[in-house]
Amino acid sequence: MTGKLLALILVISAVLAGAGMYYLQVYGFYYEVEPRPGQDVVVLARGAEAPEPIAYTAFQAIDADSSPIRYRACFETEMMPDQMVDFIPVENPEPLTAPGWFDCYDAVALADALKTGQAQAFMGAKNIHYGVDQIVAITQDGKGYIWHALNNCGEKAYDGTVVGEECPPRPEG
Numbered sequence: 595m596t597g598k599l600l601a602l603i604l605v606i607s608a609v610l611a612g613a614g615m616y617y618l619q620v621y622g623f624y625y626e627v628e629p630r631p632g633q634d635v636v637v638l639a640r641g642a643e644a645p646e647p648i649a650y651t652a653f654q655a656i657d658a659d660s661s662p663i664r665y666r667a668c669f670e671t672e673m674m675p676d677q678m679v680d681f682i683p684v685e686n687p688e689p690l691t692a693p694g695w696f697d698c699y700d701a702v703a704l705a706d707a708l709k710t711g712q713a714q715a716f717m718g719a720k721n722i723h724y725g726v727d728q729i730v731a732i733t734q735d736g737k738g739y740i741w742h743a744l745n746n747c748g749e750k751a752y753d754g755t756v757v758g759e760e761c762p763p764r765p766e767g
Contacts (some may be wrong), residue, residue: 619694627655637681637730638717645719654698662723667740668698675714675732687715691742726750
């Protein structure tokens, strides 16, 4: 009887731990980002020091303090990708997935749109966090998406490779 009780306790503990980890990864750490009109959607122009805001509506975003690359946002704009020749395009963008409950952001559909030319990605802001850039993608039908992605310095810093002189010093704390 003691063996069955111990096995039952282990199984229940494993199920509770698994459910807790699932909840924390998919729901627990995320929070909705409060819109800041005129500041949420910015794109970096060629040769500019700071990104410029673009007009947008229907902004929704989520973020988490547990990782600098958990930010995802959706918006609508009247700007079309072919009107954005002054902005820095991003080569081979890879949209990161979002939790299933964040309905407006579909990374698979966005990746397909980027591959087929139905969307184009632009540099939103460099080093929004150390080693993390903000990417802004806009589709031909005026839908926009934002995510954070590791840049070269971030990939090196987080995988343990020597960062090198081309990267800025890592912030303290």
